[in-house]
Structure formats: structure tokens, C-alpha cells
Amino acid sequence: RQNKPILKPHSYLQALVTEFQVTDSTEAKEQVLANLANFAYDPSNYEYLRQLQVLDLFLDMLTEDNETLVEFAMGKGCPEHPPLSPGQGHRGQML
Known part of the structure; x- marks a missing residue:
């Protein structure tokens, strides 16, 4: 069995963003x-998320017709984590 290399957070998040962008x-x-929404609950990931423009991706998803994408973008799709307070998000916006 071949072991997969362990990716650092930035590399893993980049892979997720790329997958989101290329998949149909x-x-x-x-x-x-x-x-991505689950990663947004950990403040140690904020800089990576900002660099990869994930927060803008979340905002873009708010106008989608797919309710599930909208809910994940709003953070409602991750019930195991409480929502962030406004001061914790990108430029004071919710995640």
C-alpha cells in the first residue's frame, strides 16, 4: 500500500480550492x-484562507441556486461547529 504524502495546511487548502474550481x-x-467551511472555524487557517481567496469563494456561493452550497458558505452546513462571531470573519464578515 502506498502512503499519501502529508500535505501542509496551505497545500491541502489549495488542493481543495483547485478541486472546487475544476469539478463539474x-x-x-x-x-x-x-x-473548506470546516477549516474556516480554526483561526490558525485564516491567513491561508485569505491568501487562497476562500472567503471570497464563500461570498460568491451565497448567490447560487443550490441551497446546500449557500448553507455551507454561510456556515450552516457544519452543525458540529458553532458560527463565528462577526469580529472573527474576513473583514468582519460572516463565514
Whole structure:
């Protein structure tokens, strides 16, 4: 069995963003956006998310017709984590 290399947070997040951008599968987009949303709950990831423009991606998803994408972008799709307070998000915006 071949072991996968362990990716650093920035590399892993970049891989998720790339997957989101190139996939045509709605289900894959939902899964990737859910993963990105989970990373957004950890303040240690904020700089990586900002650099990769993930916060802008979340904002873009708010206008999608797909309710699941909208909910993940708003952070409602991750019930195991409480929502961030306004001061914790990107430029004071919610995640």
C-alpha cells in the first residue's frame, strides 16, 4: 500500500480550492465547500484562507441556486461547529 504524502495546511487548502474550481460535479462541489467551511472555524487557517481567496469563494456561493452550497458558505452546513462571531470573519464578515 502506498502512503499519501502529508500535505501542509496551505497545500491541502489549495488542493481543495483547485478541486472546487475544476469539478463539474455538484456533489463534489458540496463536499469540497463543506471541507473548506470546516477549516474556516480554526483561526490558525485564516491567513491561508485569505491568501487562497476562500472567503471570497464563500461570498460568491451565497448567490447560487443550490441551497446546500449557500448553507455551507454561510456556515450552516457544519452543525458540529458553532458560527463565528462577526469580529472573527474576513473583514468582519460572516463565514
